[in-house]
Amino acid sequence: MRKTTPEFRSSQLSRMAVSAVVHGLLLSWVMIVSGFGAAVVGLRMDYYFLTCPFVDQVIKNTVFNALQADPTLAAGLVRMHFHDCFIEGCDASVLIDSTKDNTAEKDSPANLSLRGYEIIDVAKRQLEAHCPGVVSCADIVAMAARDAVFFSGGPVYDIPKGRKDGRRSKIMDTINLPAPTFNASQLTRTFGLHGFTAQEMVALSGAHTLGVARCSSFKQRLSNFDSTHNVDPSIDAIFAKTLMGTCSRGDNAEQPFDMTRNNFDNAYFNALLNKAGVLTSDQTLSTSEATMGVVKAYAMNQAIFFLDFQQAMVKMGMLDVKEGAQGEVRSDCRRINN
Template sequence: MMHSVLFRLFFGFALPLVLRASSLQPNPSGLTVGFYQYTCPNAEAIVRDEMAKIISIVPSLAGPLLRMHFHDCFVNGCDGSVLLNSTPGSPSEKESVPNLSLRGFGTIDRVKAKLEQACPGVVSCADVLALVARDVVVLTKGPHWDVPTGRRDGRRSVKDEALNNLPPPFFDAGRNLYQFFIPKGLDAKDQVVLLGGHTLGTSHCSSFADRLYNFTGTLMPDPSLDKRYLPKLKSKCVPGDAATLVEMDPGSFRTFDASYYRHVAKGRSLFTSDQTLMNDPAARDYVQRQAAVADAGTYPAEFFADFAASMVKMGNMQVLTGAQGEVRRHCAFVN
């Protein structure tokens, strides 16, 4: 299979264990680490301090805020479009099915307001999302990386574009790699590494209910689900339940670590997308390697370095810089 070959091409090496993320990927013109050092020198400190306060009070927001950056970047690039409200006759990305469960918009507004007090009209909402994503990972014991900044905010947000571009929880990590990741400049390694972000947060039962009760229309459970884990999930998610939240990384869903891969290796992941990583030899090798680290309780140096690199790479996707777009004064509205 062609996708197996591609997995092996990108997984044929392991990154050095200690790297500065900003040195791993070339950045688009105008996107640099320390972009605000003269125009708003305390910008990153303001974001970090505000996030430390928020996560100390509401730690469950870490996963949703990390997810929000993904959902922004995968739709026409990292331009803050996921934050825009709908206008009459023009529903925005917020109203698209994959985004209905997003949480944390008030947090972004709070951080942006602090930045506007310090440096009016300087720091973009797209950069706020990127910095917040990094900081929630750090605050939950994950890796730190230098975030290249200088993004500008887009002026459009279209509901249907979110549905067409965001990878659904039921996609096949091998077959759909070419649909959702490759066209955006992300490769097979980025896919398995970025899915590791599921170590944080929860999911509604409705996102994986088909795996419990009617997998691919068979009226049977997904055979790849661990037989001992299946009844536990069924006890939490009855048919038709759209409200209950289930931990994506049971036992450490508020800590950024490699234990997510341990659940994937054991057939205990919630989503089809995660479990299908085990169908390709190269992806499976990466999952099992990180699972072994989690089982041993050792520092996940490889995964942390890989995640930092892939986040920088994702954060560079189709960015607006220079005179493109604008810097919104309020993230929910164009200026």
Template sequence: MASIVAILSSVLIFSAFSLGSSLSLNYYDKTCPHAESIIANAVKNAVSKDKTVPAALLRMHFHDCFIRGCDASLLLNSKGSNKAEKDGPPNVSVHAFYVIDSAKKELETWCPGVVSCADTLALAARDAVVLSGGPSWDVPKGRKDGRTSKASETITMPSPAFNIAQLQQSFSQRGLSMDDLVALSGGHTLGFSHCSSFQSRIRNFNATHDIDPSMHSSFAASLRGVCPIKNKPKNAGTTMDPSSTTFDNTYFKMILQGKGLFSSDQALLSNPKTKELVSKFAGSQEAFRKAFVNSMIKMSSITGGQEIRKDCRVVN
């Protein structure tokens, strides 16, 4: 029965996605030539006031693409009895939606009804990486916005607790390879995590170990200090790596030291191929940057929408 459910969910995921063959680099050259600079300015203005914005936008794009493709369905608000993706468990801590709203408002002033929310988010994610010291790339454009957003579908998002087999299945269902899995995991170089995403590794891990044995003992001790059993501050947690506002390869170096924050991070060492890539990226910032760009273009080309929304939070 479980295998039938898994097969059905795979079919549903595949039927919702297609790799965006209709996307092009010069999609807005004639219809909205200033689109990219308008979006870049909105991101830059937000980042100047809040250094957590780049990580938020990169995560937002990733979470959007993994459900129904990169169709901005994550941006839709819940309405009536329909609970939208942004209110699903993996997305309740996703923030900085106002940055996309701001860019979209300006786009609608200059070229109404032309630039999709999905393209706006894809471009904003690229700009977020650049402003964090990461690489730039040409973003293929022409995505449409989706009209469906269901919190229940976010159950298919990869979890911080996933092992390597579960990660591989999740990525392959979306047409992404093991190489893409490791490169895109490098996005964890930016950002912050709440205790809830890793506390199962630092207390009562299993019947034999209180702490996950794959975690460096001093790292585990520091996390136990950040996430006490009682009187835990509401937003208690830690940065994803020590240089959490800079796009670099520190994340991979941390994994090799047993200091990956999530089980899914440390799991990258449990497979020979992914372990080799972690070592490669830890040793070469340039190799990581190149692989990340290729995988971001591939992931952000998973399309699935139907319209161009006037307001990213509601369907037309």
């Protein structure tokens, strides 16, 4: 594990102090973002206040320690939350292991590159030791993503809690995840089915400021692209050579989405403006008339991106939430309770 410098600790403590100051403001816009939400969905910021009051600190410490050892896990935690919520809602279905009778979501080709499961396990074990049967795995996934954004330099935001864990996880359901080959129209339609606007879709796509893509996700852009182009013409020529160099190492070779793969910032949007988007689904955001204005705004003003991103993340975290008898609180995040 890497040593934590005093400067890093000081920076993180200062940011945590800021989060307490803005919590009241965040609560007000959470109610606005959910709109229908708090009354119908029934999630609350203080859901665990009496039953497990230290839940946030346990998860923050777990994520902090994990990112100190491996900063690349931040991208994994954010992506895990997205892949969970877009399939069966935010119910931790992505965490369930396959059995001899069922192939679960996590074994879908779309999810094989997900990382960070062990972080959720560590947090769950600690919470079960102190408040057994109380904190859902779905809430842990949502809070871990929140903290991964924060510790990577991203915006401060909080989320209402009270999600229950789902009892279904099937590989066939992952067909509903947006593909890396989607264009802006397909992305807008897919996100729209979940209640998101095109602007919110672009904001959520900004999570690609963290992490990498594997060659298998973008190699179709580099040869025999279409009947008139060998290479996707939307890629900068020099960047295309960079991608080719990455793919020369095989389908699993990794290419960062931007130059600051472990920092949550707006570099991703500047890369798109420079025709250096890694995936088709990235670059299309800057070439479509419906989304290019949002990309330019986020590239010019990181604060606007941060505000829109945190609001979209809160909204995403409330997709098809299960409550009461609709779900359960798993004792082991990888298995449905007996």
